[in-house]
Amino acid sequence: xxxxxxxxxxxxxxxxEEARVLLKRYEKAPPEKGYVLFETGxxxxxxxxxxxxxxxxxxxxxxxxxxxxxxIPTRLICFSDDMDGMRKIPGNVPNQDRLREDIxxxxxxxxxxxxxxxxxxxxxxxxxxxxLDTFGFEYEFYSxxxxxxxxxxxxxxxxxxxxxxxVMKVMLKSLREERQQTYSIFLPIHPETGRVxxxxxxxxxxxxxxxxxxxxxxxxxTLPVTGGNVKLQWKPDFGARWAALDVDFEMYGKDHSTNxxxxxxxxxxxxxxxxxxxxxxxxxxxxxQKISKSxxxxxxxxxxxxxxxxxxxxxxxxxxxxxxxxLYFDVIPKAMDEYHQQLRAYPxxxxxxxxxxxxxxxxxxxxxxxxxxxxxxxxxxxxxxxGAEDTETLWGFIRRYAPDATPEANPQLDAAAGYAVRxxxxxxxxxxxxxxxxxxEREALEALRDSLKTYDGPVDGDALQQVxxxxxxxxxxxxxxxxxxxxxxxxxxxxxxxxxxxxALYGVxxxxxxIEAGLAGKLG
Numbered sequence: 001x002x003x004x005x006x007x008x009x010x011x012x013x014x015x016x017e018e019a020r021v022l023l024k025r026y027e028k029a030p031p032e033k034g035y036v037l038f039e040t041g042x043x044x045x046x047x048x049x050x051x052x053x054x055x056x057x058x059x060x061x062x063x064x065x066x067x068x069x070x071x072i073p074t075r076l077i078c079f080s081d082d083m084d085g086m087r088k089i090p091g092n093v094p095n096q097d098r099l100r101e102d103i104x105x106x107x108x109x110x111x112x113x114x115x116x117x118x119x120x121x122x123x124x125x126x127x128x129x130x131x132l133d134t135f136g137f138e139y140e141f142y143s144x145x146x147x148x149x150x151x152x153x154x155x156x157x158x159x160x161x162x163x164x165x166x167v168m169k170v171m172l173k174s175l176r177e178e179r180q181q182t183y184s185i186f187l188p189i190h191p192e193t194g195r196v197x198x199x200x201x202x203x204x205x206x207x208x209x210x211x212x213x214x215x216x217x218x219x220x221x222t223l224p225v226t227g228g229n230v231k232l233q234w235k236p237d238f239g240a241r242w243a244a245l246d247v248d249f250e251m252y253g254k255d256h257s258t259n260x261x262x263x264x265x266x267x268x269x270x271x272x273x274x275x276x277x278x279x280x281x282x283x284x285x286x287x288x289q290k291i292s293k294s295x296x297x298x299x300x301x302x303x304x305x306x307x308x309x310x311x312x313x314x315x316x317x318x319x320x321x322x323x324x325x326x327l328y329f330d331v332i333p334k335a336m337d338e339y340h341q342q343l344r345a346y347p348x349x350x351x352x353x354x355x356x357x358x359x360x361x362x363x364x365x366x367x368x369x370x371x372x373x374x375x376x377x378x379x380x381x382x383x384x385x386x387g388a389e390d391t392e393t394l395w396g397f398i399r400r401y402a403p404d405a406t407p408e409a410n411p412q413l414d415a416a417a418g419y420a421v422r423x424x425x426x427x428x429x430x431x432x433x434x435x436x437x438x439x440x441e442r443e444a445l446e447a448l449r450d451s452l453k454t455y456d457g458p459v460d461g462d463a464l465q466q467v468x469x470x471x472x473x474x475x476x477x478x479x480x481x482x483x484x485x486x487x488x489x490x491x492x493x494x495x496x497x498x499x500x501x502x503x504a505l506y507g508v509x510x511x512x513x514x515i516e517a518g519l520a521g522k523l524g
Contacts, residue, residue: 008355008374011356013065013360019066019069022249033247037075037247038063043109044121047478048124053317054276055251056078057317074410080144082121083196086110104196106145107124122358137339148231157240158272160240161204162206171233187233188211188213189230199215209225211230240265243266243270250277256279261415275428299328306424315335315362331358342359370386378502380424394420428493432491437519452503486499488519489523
C-alpha cells in the first residue's frame with residue numbers, strides 16, 4: 001500500500017472519513033456490478049445554483065478520496081428529475097402566459113419559454129450539463145424521462161406493484177390523515193392531456209402490472225406502470241431509484257434528513273441495498289435565514305465568480321460541511337486568502353498534513369503553487385485608498401512592491417486584482433465611512449507620520465509593522481484600538497490588513513500623504 005493510501009486510511013479529513021465508510025460496505029466482497037456508484041440529484045424546475053455546485057463538488061471529493069484508498073472503479077451519475085410535473089410558473093422566465101397551458105405536465109413536455117430546446121426540462125438539463133462541464137466535473141447524465149420511458153425502471157416499477165401495500169404502509173405513516181385518503185405512490189400521466197395526475201388508485205393490478213384510476217372528470221383509465229406511463233411520487237422515487245441503479249452513495253441537504261428512513265426502507269422493500277448517506281447543513285444568508293431560490297437571498301454562483309475564483313468557492317464548500325454557514329458577499333475575501341494560505345503551506349507539509357489540507361481535495365492531489373505575492377484583502381484595501389477603477393492602477397503598486405511580479409508570470413494575482421477592483425467598487429466603496437481621529441489618535445497618527453518621514457529601513461512589511469507597533473504600544477491598551485483607529489480614520493472601514501504590509505505595498509510616501517489627509521479631514 002502506498003504512503004498516500006496509508007495517509008488516506010487514517011486521515012480525519014471528512015472526504016476520507018466518508019470514503020472509508022463506503023469502503024467498509026465492500027470489505028467482504030467487491031460490488032457485483034463492478035464499480036461503486038455515486039449519485040447526485042437535480043430538480044430541473046429552475047437553473048442550476050450554488051447548492052448544485054456544492055453537492056456535486058463534495059460528492060466528487062469523496063469519490064476521489066475513495067479512489068485513493070481503493071482499487072474498485074467508480075462512477076458518478078447526475079440524475080435529473082425531469083419527469084416531475086410543473087406545479088408553478090418560475091418568475092424569472094419569459095412567455096409565462098404560454099407556460100400556463102402546460103401546468104402539471106412533465107417538465108420534458110413543457111414548452112421551452114426560451115424557445116431554444118424541445119422542452120423546458122431539456123433546456124434546464126442543457127444548462128445543468130453546461131454548468132457541470134464548465135467546472136470540469138466528471139459525471140454521467142441521466143434523465144428521469146428517458147429512465148422511465150426506456151424501460152430501465154420497469155423491473156423496479158413492477159416490484160413496486162408487487163410490494164404496493166408494503167410501500168404504501170411506509171408512506172402512510174408519514175402523511176396527515178386527510179392526505180392518506182387520496183395518496184398513491186403512483187402518479188399516472190394522463191393519456192390525453194399529458195398531465196401528471198395526483199389521484200387515488202381504484203386498483204393496483206399485480207397480474208398485468210397496471211393501475212386503474214379515475215381522472216378529474218370521473219373517467220376511468222387503466223395504464224401499465226411501465227414504459228413511462230406512470231411515475232412515482234418523489235419520496236418513493238428516491239428509494240426506487242437507489243434500488244434500480246444500485247446506488248452506493250448519495251448526499252443531500254439537512255432538509256431531506258427526516259425522510260432518510262423512508263427512502264432507505266422503500267429501497268429495501270424494492271429489493272435494493274440502501275446506500276451510504278452524507279447530510280450537509282444548509283446555507284444561510286447574512287441574517288441567518290435559509291437561502292432560497294425563490295426569495296433570492298444569499299449569493300449566486302455567478303455573483304461569487306464575479307468577485308473571486310472558483311477555487312475559493314471550492315474552499316468555502318470544503319470547510320465544515322456539517323455546519324450551517326452564512327453565504328454572502330463578506331465571506332469572499334476570507335475564502336480567497338485562506339485558500340492561498342493553504343496553497344503556500346502545502347509543499348512543506350508531511351503527506352498526512354497534505355491529505356488533510358483542503359487544497360488536496362480541491363485539486364485532486366495535483367496542487368498548484370500560489371503566485372499571490374499580495375493577499376487579496378490587501379488588494380482590496382489598496383483598491384480602496386487608490387480609488388482603483390482598473391487593474392493597471394493596482395499593478396502600478398504591485399510592481400514596486402514585488403518587481404519580479406507580472407500579469408503573465410502571476411496569473412492568479414492578476415485575476416485577483418480584477419476581482420478586487422470589482423469587489424471594491426460594488427461593495428467597499430458604497431459602504432466606506434471615515435471618521436475624524438480623537439485627540440489621542442491624532443497624536444499617535446502624527447507620531448506615525450513623523451516616524452515614517454525619518455524611516456530609512458527596508459520597505460518590508462515586518463519592519464514597517466514594527467514601526468506602527470512602536471507608535472501604538474505606549475499609547476493604546478489594548479493595541480487593537482490603535483489598529484482599529486488606523487482602519488476607520490485612514491481606510492473608512494472597521495477592519496483591514498496588517499498595516500505594515502499595507503505601507504510596504506502602498507508606499508511610505510503615499511502613506512504619509514494618506515495620514516496627512518486623514519488628519520486634515522479630507523478623506524471623507
